[in-house]
Amino acid sequence: MPRLFGTNGIRGIPGKDLQPELIVKIGHAVSARLGKKIAIGRDGRISSPMISELLSASLLESGSDVYDTGMLPTPALQFYTGRKKFDGSVMVTASHNPPEFNGIKVVGSTGVEVSRQVEKEIEALVFAEAKLEKNNLATGELISVSDAIDVYLNGITSHVDIEKIKAKKFKVVIDAGNGMQALAAPKLMEELGCTAICINCEVDGNFPARGSEPIPEKLTELAKEVRGLHADFGVAFDGDGDRAVFCDEKGTIQTGDKSGALLAYYVLSAKDKVVTTIATSNLIDWVAEKKNAKLIRTKVGSVDVTDMMINTKAKAGFEENGGFFFAPHQPVRDGAMTLALMLNALAEWKMKFSEVMAELPVFYQRKGKLSCPEELKDQILSRILNVADGNTDTTDGVKISYPDDSWVLVRLSGTEPIIRIFAESSLEARAEELYKKYITIVNDFINKKEE
Numbered sequence: 001m002p003r004l005f006g007t008n009g010i011r012g013i014p015g016k017d018l019q020p021e022l023i024v025k026i027g028h029a030v031s032a033r034l035g036k037k038i039a040i041g042r043d044g045r046i047s048s049p050m051i052s053e054l055l056s057a058s059l060l061e062s063g064s065d066v067y068d069t070g071m072l073p074t075p076a077l078q079f080y081t082g083r084k085k086f087d088g089s090v091m092v093t094a095s096h097n098p099p100e101f102n103g104i105k106v107v108g109s110t111g112v113e114v115s116r117q118v119e120k121e122i123e124a125l126v127f128a129e130a131k132l133e134k135n136n137l138a139t140g141e142l143i144s145v146s147d148a149i150d151v152y153l154n155g156i157t158s159h160v161d162i163e164k165i166k167a168k169k170f171k172v173v174i175d176a177g178n179g180m181q182a183l184a185a186p187k188l189m190e191e192l193g194c195t196a197i198c199i200n201c202e203v204d205g206n207f208p209a210r211g212s213e214p215i216p217e218k219l220t221e222l223a224k225e226v227r228g229l230h231a232d233f234g235v236a237f238d239g240d241g242d243r244a245v246f247c248d249e250k251g252t253i254q255t256g257d258k259s260g261a262l263l264a265y266y267v268l269s270a271k272d273k274v275v276t277t278i279a280t281s282n283l284i285d286w287v288a289e290k291k292n293a294k295l296i297r298t299k300v301g302s303v304d305v306t307d308m309m310i311n312t313k314a315k316a317g318f319e320e321n322g323g324f325f326f327a328p329h330q331p332v333r334d335g336a337m338t339l340a341l342m343l344n345a346l347a348e349w350k351m352k353f354s355e356v357m358a359e360l361p362v363f364y365q366r367k368g369k370l371s372c373p374e375e376l377k378d379q380i381l382s383r384i385l386n387v388a389d390g391n392t393d394t395t396d397g398v399k400i401s402y403p404d405d406s407w408v409l410v411r412l413s414g415t416e417p418i419i420r421i422f423a424e425s426s427l428e429a430r431a432e433e434l435y436k437k438y439i440t441i442v443n444d445f446i447n448k449k450e451e
C-alpha cells in the first residue's frame with residue numbers, strides 16, 4: 001500500500017501531490033479514526049487556508065465538531081489539544097520545507113503526533129475510501145477559538161522561574177523567519193520581563209527573509225543584530241515554530257547538538273532519562289554521565305524521539321536540528337518552551353551564553369550529503385557495513401564508532417534521493433579524515449554503478 005505519511009506527517013505540493021480530493025479523504029479518515037471533537041490550526045503558508053478549509057469541511061461533513069484556532073505554532077496547537085481534551089487535531093504545515101510545499105500533521109488526544117500504527121490506519125481509511133458512518137447525517141459544528149496561543153504560553157511559563165528571569169532583564173533577538181513563532185515568542189518574552197528585538201517577525205508564507213529552515217548559514221542577520229545590539233543572545237525558529245537555534249552573545253551560532261546538550265544538562269537530575277537520535281554529538285554522553293542520567297538513542301525523526309520518550313518516561317529529548325522536547329510541558333519539540341528554558345538556565349547560572357558553552361567539551365563535526373539514485377541506497381548501506389572498521393550500529397543507516405570516541409554515520413534521507421554523511425571526533429583532523437574516507441567510499445560506489 002502506498003504511504004501518505006513521511007518522517008513528519010503528510011507532505012507534498014498542493015495541486016500536485018496534495019490534491020483537493022485527497023485532502024477531503026484525509027479529513028474523512030481523521031474524523032473516522034480520531035473522533036468527534038477536533039481542533040485545526042495552520043501555518044502562514046499561502047496554501048494553508050485552502051487546505052485548512054478543505055479539511056474543516058470534510059471533518060464537518062463526517063460529523064466532527066471543528067475548533068478552528070487559525071494561525072499558530074505547531075507546538076501551540078499540540079499543547080491546546082491535550083489541555084482542552086480534544087479527540088485530536090490537524091495542523092496544516094510543511095514546517096521548514098520551501099514555500100511551495102505544504103503538509104498535514106495529525107495529532108492525537110494527548111497532543112502528541114499519532115503513532116506510526118495510527119498513521120497506517122488513517123492511510124488505510126483514505127485508500128479504502130470507506131463509506132463513512134455519519135452521525136444521523138448531521139454535519140458537525142464549526143467553532144472559532146482565539147485562546148490557543150495564550151493557553152500555550154501559560155503552560156510554558158508554569159515551568160520556569162518567572163521572577164528569576166525577570167530580574168535578569170535579558171535582551172534577546174528573535175528571528176521568526178517569517179514563521180509562526182512571530183505570533184507567540186515575542187509575547188512570551190514580554191511575560192518574562194525580557195526585551196525582545198524582533199527580526200523577520202512578519203508572517204509571510206513565501207519566507208522571503210532567510211527561508212523557513214534555521215540553518216546556521218542563513219542566520220548571519222541574526223548574528224549581526226545580536227552583536228550590534230549587545231544582546232544576551234539570539235534565537236531563530238523554523239516555519240512552524242517547533243525548532244529553536246541559538247546564537248550566543250558573540251554572534252556564534254550554536255548547533256542543536258550543543259544547545260540540546262546544554263539544556264539537557266540544565267533539566268536533568270540523577271536517574272532521569274534523555275532521548276536523542278543517533279545523529280547527535282557525543283556531547284550528550286558527557287552530559288548524561290555528569291548528571292548520572294540515562295541516555296537513549298533512536299532513529300532520526302521527531303516522532304521517533306517522542307515515542308521513545310513516552311515509552312521510557314524520559315524527561316527530555318533533542319535533535320541536532322534544534323528540536324528540543326521537555327516532557328513536563330509536552331514530549332514534543334517546542335521552540336518557545338526551548339527559549340524559556342534557555343532563559344531560565346542562563347538566569348540560574350548567572351553566566352553569559354558563550355561562557356556556559358565554553359564549559360562543555362569540544363567535539364568537531366563534519367557533515368555533508370551526496371545525491372544518490374533511489375535504487376542504490378540499500379546497496380550502499382550493505383557496502384558500508386562490509387567495509388566498516390569499527391563497531392557498527394544500524395538503528396538508522398550505518399553508524400561506525402571507534403574506541404577513541406570518534407564516529408561516522410552514513411544515513412539515507414527518508415524524503416529525498418540523498419545520502420548524508422556525518423563524522424565527529426574530539427580531534428578536528430580525525431573528524432575530517434573519517435568524513436573524507438566514507439564520502440569517498442560512497443562516491444566511488446555510486447560512480448562505479450553509474451558507469
Ligand code: MG
Pocket residue numbers: 095096238239240241242243
Ligand atoms: Mg518544524
